Amino acid sequence: MARTTTVLLVGGSGHWAGRENHAPALLDMQNSGWPVRTAVICDPRDPEKRAQDEGMAPLRELLVRDAPQWLNPDGLSRTELESVLDGAHAAHRFSLVIIACDPVHHRDYILWAISRGISVLCDKPLLVAEGAAHDPAAAESINTSYAAIERALTRARATGPCHLAMPLRRRANDVYRSVAADIAEVQSTYGQGITSMQLIKNGGLFRYPEEYLFGDAHGYRSGVGALSFSSYHYIDLLAWYLELAPGEATAVRVTNPYVRRVGDFLRTRQAAVLADLIGAGDTGRSVALPPQVLAAEADFVFNLELLGEDGRKAGLVTYSCHSNTYSHRSVGPQEFDRANRQPFREKGRMSQFTLDINQGSLQHIGIFKNDVVGEDYRIRVQRRRTPVVAHEPYAEEVFHNAHAGSSVTPQDVLQAMVRLVSGVSTPAEVADRIAFFEGQRLSHHLFGTFYELIAAGSVAGSAVGSANGGAAERFVELTT
CATH class of the missing domain: 3.30.360.10 (Dihydrodipicolinate Reductase; domain 2)
Known part of the structure; x- marks a missing residue:
């Protein structure tokens, strides 16, 4: 039996997540009877308003079915954001974080998740830094952040499975x-x-x-x-x-x-x-x-x-x-x-x-x-x-x-990650197409x-x- 997968969807109010890929893939799994639930959407944009204004039928259906909590990270420092996420994790016990927000924020969400042993599926690019086009220090931080994530993954895997992948x-x-x-x-x-x-x-x-x-x-x-x-x-x-x-x-x-x-x-x-x-x-x-x-x-x-x-x-x-x-x-x-x-x-x-x-x-x-x-x-x-x-x-x-x-499509890759973190083997035709870290x-x-x-x-x-x-x-x- 598959364990229930509880999802934190970061950037869930965007078009890729709410209309084209993430929400449809999760709904499809639910329709097939798979135990997966989106517990929290973390996004500065109100998902209810976005679903209505943009005509995002999949996001609207996901909101009706799962009634996820909305977290607004706008204006929060990194420490404050981690505290809010920790509170949500204590309440819902996330098993998968799906990241589809502004790429300059990917690093913070990835490190928060894997430091707590939570698997991550993150949209491209995995890492980019604000001001990287003109600030050499910001540009150099992209590769140093990669090394920090590598170290955090090693620590997390010392106590159990922890996956980081991209739906490329x-x-x-x-x-x-x-x-x-x-x-x-x-x-x-x-x-x-x-x-x-x-x-x-x-x-x-x-x-x-x-x-x-x-x-x-x-x-x-x-x-x-x-x-x-x-x-x-x-x-x-x-x-x-x-x-x-x-x-x-x-x-x-x-x-x-x-x-x-x-x-x-x-x-x-x-x-x-x-x-x-x-x-x-x-x-x-x-x-x-x-x-x-x-x-x-x-x-x-x-x-x-x-x-x-x-x-x-x-x-x-x-x-x-x-x-x-x-x-x-x-x-x-x-x-x-x-x-x-x-x-x-x-x-x-x-x-x-x-x-x-x-x-x-x-x-x-x-x-x-x-x-x-x-x-x-x-x-x-x-x-x-x-x-x-x-x-x-x-x-x-x-x-x-x-x-x-x-x-095999990005929706198939997302669904394979849900299966993986649920403790169920991934179909062979999809397993070798997941772009792991x-x-x-x-x-x-x-x-x-x-x-x-x-x-x-x-x-x-x-x-x-x-x-x-x-x-x-x-x-x-x-x-x-």
């Missing part, structure tokens, strides 16, 4: 796992690792200046931008593939040749031309944005030189992110947005990327996606292998409805290192950042 869609998705299998096969059979990997991501996120002050969990007001918004998925993808096929590489030398910050972007013609065509070009142009918003990263490039044991260059990985690219946005600012009630993903955001992978002379894989966010995504994968090692040198496949149609070391360290370099560029330039990231570099070991 790409780690569980059929498309990316098929590519991973091809990469691993060439590495294991021929000893050929990845020698070049280039990822170009386009966000299409057109915003009016005033809209940089909005955005719920992923706003720019915390002094972080596009890197913490969606880039962790892609950083993790690069790290995952690189760990599967490192070849001769034992470390990477990371540099940041280009950064364009919000302040840089808003001084360009590009920042106004679409607004002029929409017919609302003057709206919001006179808004005085705070320095931390202007310094937040919008576009950036990172180079990862692959280095062998003797320092010999073994290849190159490049990640380019451009937030302000083609957008299908056709409307100006709305009063609904000014009330901070509507996420901007429905206002022009794109999901476009090209990933080009080479394993020496033996294999090339290309992955291509070009969709409006919210559509049924289509991903095209092309693979070529040299004819001397393959009976089928060229193969191509298009995955339709690639995210929702995957055999232990398997994310390289991804987390690259993410933190990227922020260290962005912050170093800010110090080297002006108060709102310079056009490049300076001459700084960092080295990251590939071994886990």
Whole structure:
């Protein structure tokens, strides 16, 4: 028999938790008879009001069924928050904490939970620090916080099971796992690792200046931008593939040749031309944005030189992110947005990327996606292998409805975590697709290192950042 899972849902009033993933997954488990209950929602936004105003039917149903207590953390110090959470834990005895709040607060909730032996499922990015785009100390705290969590997990596990995982869609998705299998096969059979990997991501996120002050969990007001918004998925993808096929590489030398910050972007013609065509070009142009918003990263490039044991260059990985690219946005600012009630993903955001992978002379894989966010995504994968090692040198496949149609989804991962903390084995087809903390070391360290370099560029330039990231570099070991 499964033990009842009592959930603390942090950030439960947001769209991802309340409409798209967490609430629906928990309701589905209840409908199947599974003993799980959301006892507390911790969020500065009133879940009752959010469910009504935003039309979040799953959140509204969860509130009716479980009648969770609402905790408002707004204005509380870390010590005060821990005291409030301890009181709630004493009353409800949480067995799982699901974290879906502003990422700058993830660290505090994670450390509180695992220090008390409570398992955690935390949305990406696992760790980011307020002001990391312009404050070197804040940026460096990302990796030091990782080490603190690692130590806390070790202490917690000395007395019993304690899990920390992330519902990473790409780690569980059929498309990316098929590519991973091809990469691993060439590495294991021929000893050929990845020698070049280039990822170009386009966000299409057109915003009016005033809209940089909005955005719920992923706003720019915390002094972080596009890197913490969606880039962790892609950083993790690069790290995952690189760990599967490192070849001769034992470390990477990371540099940041280009950064364009919000302040840089808003001084360009590009920042106004679409607004002029929409017919609302003057709206919001006179808004005085705070320095931390202007310094937040919008576009950036990172180079990862692959280095062998003797320092010999073994290849190159490049990640380019451009937030302000083609957008299908056709409307100006709305009063609904000014009330901070509507996420901007429905206002022009794109999901476009090209990933080009080479394993020496033996294999090339290309992955291509070009969709409006919210559509049924289509991903095209092309693979070529040299004819001397393959009976089928060229193969191509298009995955339709690639995210929702995957055999394992983020909802499946959440449900697997509920089963795990309830003392019931997780289905085999899902178990190896849960992205546990232990398997994310390289991804987390690259993410933190990227922020260290962005912050170093800010110090080297002006108060709102310079056009490049300076001459700084960092080295990251590939071994886990």
